[in-house]
Amino acid sequence: MTSSGTPVVPGIGTGPVVVTSERVEAPADEVHVDHDTTVAAVAAASEVVADRLTARAAHASGAAAEVLQATAAMARDRGLATFVAKHADASGPATAMTAAVAELATMFEAAGGLMAERVTDLLDVRDRVVAEVLGLPEPGVPSPDVPSVLFADDLAPADTAGLDAERITAIAIRLGGATSHTAIIARQLGIPCVVGVRDLPLDGSAGTALVDGTTGEVLIDPDAADAERRAAEDAERRAASAAWTGPGATRDGHAVQVLANVQDAAGAVRAAAEPVEGFGLYRTELSFLDRSSEPTVDEQAEIYRAVLDAAGPHKVVVRTLDAGSDKPLAFADMGSEPNPALGVRGLRIAIERPELLDHQLDAIAAAAAQSSADVWVMAPMVAVVSEAVDVAARIRQRGLTAGVMIETPSAALHADRLLQHVDFVSIGTNDLSQYTFAADRMASSLSHLTDPWQPALLTLVASVAAAGERAGKPVGVCGEAAADPLLACVLVGLGVTSLSCAASAVRSVGAMLATVTLEQCRAAASAALDADDPADGRARVRAILT
Template sequence: MVLNGVGVGRSVAVGPTLRMPEPLSEPVDEVATEPQQEAFARVQAALTAVSEDLSARGEKAGGQAQDVLNAQALMAADPTIVEDIEARLGDGKTGERAVFEAYAGFRDLLVQMGGYMAERATDLDDVSRRVIAQLRGVPAPGIPESDAPFILVAHDLAPADTALLDLGKVMGLITREGGPTSHTAILARSKSIPAIVGVEGAENLADGTLVVLDAAAGTVDTSPSEADVLDARQRIAERAALAAAPLTPGALADGTPVPLLANLGSADGAAEALAAGAEGVGLFRTEFLFLDASAAPTVEEQYVEYERMLRAFVGKKVVVRVLDAGADKPLSFLNDAPEENPALGLRGIRALRASEQILIDQLTALARAEEAVNGAGVLGAGRHGGGGAGERVDLWVMAPMVADADDSEYFTTVARELGIQVAGVMAEVPSSALVADQIFETADFVSIGTNDLTQYTLAADRLLGSVANLQDPWHPAVLRLVGMLGRAGRDAGKPVGVCGEAAADPLLAVVLVGLGVTSLSMTPAAIADVRAELARHTTVEAEALARAALKATSASRARTAVSRLAAANAVG
């Protein structure tokens, strides 16, 4: 029997399954017998203990996982939730029930908001369970212990569990919930763990079931033959050899260069990206400076972080995305007004246009950082004691959620006035593809965010498991929009990159290049697989694969058609 889901990465795993323990039972809604003051003191102690534990886990995990766990630690100490808990205790609830209801209320609110905030709902559930376990004096359910390696099966995984997985024991992940941009998927991809999320029927897998997990195909074979197992083990060995191969620039088989860049959330990931062979940064997310702040960071505060990132990539290109926030990532100093549909509200460049000083400060800090690193400002090398051209960093800056030429003209004009030399836009809204020729009149480049582009094209929330099958960048409708952007870039003589999760899918990466994409940016762990797949195809073959995908009538059929043609080309 074969179960299907959304594969994360290109890896394969073979082994017995082991299930996550069932979550703690829901606290009974009964009248409290403990005095309110004592109950509140116990709850506060539990909240503090959980917050400290999550912070400690984050420090141990480091990198992207640390950012996720630090955000969870803040949830455990959130004063609004603490006030809600205290009010429920005053209404006669027990400590456990008050915690459960307070976090559940906020979780439901985030789910209704959709987008980025909906992604935090699972995190809130995890914090709630950990606090309740602390109150009960029992361990919070976590990764099961095993003397032998196993493939973990769970309803879903909390960031605190995924971040500290023992890679010597956990060979792969299978979850019932989650989509390609859930925290389970993101952290699995960053750790190069083969995973399949959104697997219907995963809950029926018994412990000890030998399975073949094929992330590339998005399948879990629950009754593999001996030949299937041998084939999977061979593929695992081939990938290990691939990872150990010398690092080379990304290119097609005919030598056409396709730079492979890294998506980073802070400068802390620079060393890992360079070690993986990243040729620069294709998406530097600046939100980490803003999301946990009560006020917008100053120019100086931003400058320090930007300079640190740029210095790590001297001699390479760094593409920075200005603040991507708004109603779906509410910031009190930007826009926290409630909206009926935040995913379609005041976000990205729209929010920055409404609060222009935040944009001006950010661009000013970026321009200062570039000048400091290059040591020559914008007029020439060496004027302020800097080195030669080979030691310069190539800074590109782009705006998120650009819908049309007016957005593009606004952003690029402001950016250039403040000293940014290369200013571009992100194409995440279908309208940007429809008027790409107009956008290229002012933008120096376009970077396609395939996660949101897919979400908006197919009207499928990218964080909602029930429509995960629609949240697939292989869909011909999405690929046609990418092709429109590729053609417009070629006609204008300007680059078109992809910085969404689609770039991390090796075969899809070839299709994207066939559609006119000139660079690919991804999590560093995916670079080796993408580099190897590109090297198997010429430009002519990539264009043929793209045409095959565009002719398909669904995402699954596009994937199948391209896979078959690629296999035929390899045999030929």
């Protein structure tokens, strides 16, 4: 049996199938003592769960650390505690927690958008707290004795962040999208992954499986000899990738900067150990998710300096606070919004709170002055020319190279005008896809629309790259699209000058570019643009490049 989905992390994984365990349920005969005892029991269990997740976050990095911190914060959320108290008069702690989450989940689903996507995280917290209350093992992904393939209906980000790449050789899930947290973390961990596999067997009937994160195939009980052959070929490709030492260039010598995305000093040090030419996206806001008040300029400068030092003399593209939507910051809270993804986020916060941007730019400038790094600064969520003019002036006042992110269709359409006022642009394909297709990038049911291989999205990328060429200014890509080796070749063929991706993907991207010529990249780009849909595009490009 062969199933298929959206490939999000290239590579092949084989082995026996393990399926995520069913959730822990509150017993029907749970004993209720009194309101205060119930509230106290849930609070204690929630704190244990939060502490456990926080400890894991301390040993993780990148998106994995981010989601573990966010899940820990949800376990400690006062709003959730209020709903538990509401149900504590006649229920035991496990039942009260279950009822509280059910009520909240209904509200989140009704709100839609980002709130609806947080239901998975909310249910994950519920299961962990209920298990702790009942004295049962923590639920989630099993830890197999031998390397295995993981099948799941969906994965909570915290579960994905805790995966052991030595034991889980590949992931296939029924839900999820190319830019979901599951996909992003799987890429960081280097685990082949396919999402959106609608007919994935989750009943334990599959004995073994082969998951191909390049083609999107999921083979159930595959022929053993064929699986061994394909795994051996993938091992050869991985070995070639591991041997790549940079710098980024096509086979015929066309230079392409291959950079890493980072979010903190620890991750930056690890990324710098890879053959990167710098950091193409430094996500500054992720250092402050747990801060209730704005850090001082000196505090920020110290944090930034540690990342800049890890880069040595190389380029570091610092993104100013991209708060709001899926990255709420307590000290930059703009209040409740009907649709946070379309609300006050990124640079728009500086309209309401200009001092936040000024303080951050002062801190970046101070850190840059004490570092040998080549510091560039870009602002997120720029939509119109006037925003680019204003933020570029503020950045240049501090003696820094000024740029903006292309994440909205309006910015892509007016790239020529924006490039008259900035020194570079960087395309955030994750957000650009959701705004182009009016499809929440976290909504698994719409993952076919937010696939980075969508021809319409690539048409916008081509337009921006052409504007950069006319202006003689760099155009980078720092979204998840840059981590796909095949798509990276397409992006280069479209005219993109730099690619920034998870550090774990750097070698595979660089190694792939080294096997093809610029002319092949251009032919692949043309084929991807002419495709009817993402699957057609992938097939056409594979025929040209592999």
